[in-house]
Amino acid sequence: MDSAFVRCSPNRLICSICEDYFTDPVTIICGHSFCTPCLCLLWEDTQTSTCCPVCRAISQQMDFKSTIFAKKAVPTGESTIYQLPSSVKQICKTHQAMKSFFCPADKSLLCLLCCYSPGHVTHKHCSVKKAAEHYRENILMQMKSTWKNKQKNQRNLNKETKILKVWKVMGVFLCRHQLVQLYMPQPMDPQLSTWTISGMSERLNNFRVYITLEHKTNMCDSPLFEELRRLQCSQDTSHNPASLEFSSSWGAQIFTSGKHYWEMDMGHSCNWIIGLCKESWADRNNMLLNSEGIFLLLCVKVDDRFALFSTSPLRRQYIQRPQGWVGVFLDYEFGIVSFVNVASSSLICNFLSCSFSFPLKPFICYGPK
Structure with a gap:
């Protein structure tokens, strides 16, 4: 059933940002889905309101709930995102075999024969695919946490900025009020001069x-x-002279x-x-x-x-x-x-x-x- 769905609707499993299969997909308010890392990197330094890269709809907040359907629909076989490039670096020079295993102890790639060598026989090994998935999940969790903290800090910063603007406005108002009071006409009893008129x-x-x-x-x-x-x-109604x-x-x-x-x-x-x-x-x-x-x-x-x-x-x-x-x-x-x-x-x-x-x-x- 999964393979049949992939053959019918392959575009629904592709991120429109990286144009590859979804990696930890996330769906935003407008309904479009993207890789979480792709969307985080796209929105990280934006100065305006966040919007969908496809329909440009404004998205005020990000929904980090993974699209379960998209995860299940990704082919279970060797996916493009996990396939390692066939290069000289991926070939074991000693045994001329593909390095398909990962040693967490010294963070190195090994072929099957190297896993049973004296230097690695006591270590626990796992497939490159499983190790990549494990580290990917850790990185995604860290990215989500960092993104959420950044959003929280940005909201706090916006709130503090608004408060600061209000205080600045109040400061300007108080300053103007003091200036107005300073230059307001004060009560006075003026005495005008008279001039001698000759003749x-x-x-x-x-x-x-x-x-x-x-x-x-x-x-x-x-x-x-x-x-x-x-x-x-x-101003003195109590005045009562003799x-x-x-x-x-x-x-x-x-x-x-x-x-x-x-x-x-x-x-x-x-x-x-x-x-x-x-x-x-x-x-x-x-x-x-x-x-x-x-x-x-x-x-x-x-x-x-x-x-x-x-x-x-x-x-x-x-x-x-x-x-x-x-x-x-x-x-x-x-x-x-x-x-x-x-x-x-x-x-x-x-x-x-x-x-x-x-x-x-x-x-x-x-x-x-």
């Missing part, structure tokens, strides 16, 4: 008016300054047109307000800084820091607090209100492009020094 005082004096103050009132802990303190201490006495006054003049300039000595007061407001706001009991029609410059002290604010809308002015005289200039037709540091002849801030459709009154409020 400004002379030009403004052409529109000087003298303000008569009236409606003086005393307020305990003015709500105007409380609103500024909350804005200045937005109540202070403030003096507020409105000018007797009402401006509905023209250009007007007046000055007020704020002395060394730490908390003060100066500017213009519409008459309806001045008559209210709850004067709020977010109301319309008020053009004020405000100074407030919280702890040991001074801050300047302007209204319409309420915003911080990052310049040094003026001490002494502060000037106020109004150009009703062009919609301009300006505040001047008289001592340094410099501009503090401007209200530009305003549209005045209501009378404006001077307003001043200051607290203790």
Whole structure:
């Protein structure tokens, strides 16, 4: 039966790599079989995914189970893989006979007569075919073990490589995060510089008016300054300063047109307000800084820091607090209100492009020094 099968399908017993009968055949996932040594040598140094040499199908892992059918189908007679070449080296020079036996004691080939010679008669001998099969099986077992260990080491190496890549990515991320934190804008309290404007005082004096103050009132802990303190201490809601006495006054003049300039000595007061407001706001009991029609410059002290604010809308002015005289200039037709540091002849801030459709009154409020 075996010989009949060989005659009908000889190609099924041939390895497509070495083109010889199978030696320890192995079947991979796609169904093709090869010699185990041939496949190991082919896949040993491959850098890409292992694939079948016949159909190129990807094989992620190797099945080392021998194909029993292929082993049984190999001819039992003298096979090509075991047949020794007929050469001078295979002929015994002493007895001129074929060396068909192997002596494991001294690892040499012997003819039949040499086996009974005095030097080998006490040794155990075996046929060359049997010795070759024995050593072949040992070599194949070692190759399988080496291959499996190599595959295991490669998997461990791949795993460690992935972990190393993850750590490298995390390292780059942490480094970038630290750099971002390093270069992120830090909270600061900038102080902008002011410049002296030559001839400004002379030009403004052409529109000087003298303000008569009236409606003086005393307020305990003015709500105007409380609103500024909350804005200045937005990060410290527990701030609760002691109540202070403030003096507020409105000018007797009402401006509905023209250009007007007046000055007020704020002395060394730490908390003060100066500017213009519409008459309806001045008559209210709850004067709020977010109301319309008020053009004020405000100074407030919280702890040991001074801050300047302007209204319409309420915003911080990052310049040094003026001490002494502060000037106020109004150009009703062009919609301009300006505040001047008289001592340094410099501009503090401007209200530009305003549209005045209501009378404006001077307003001043200051607290203790």
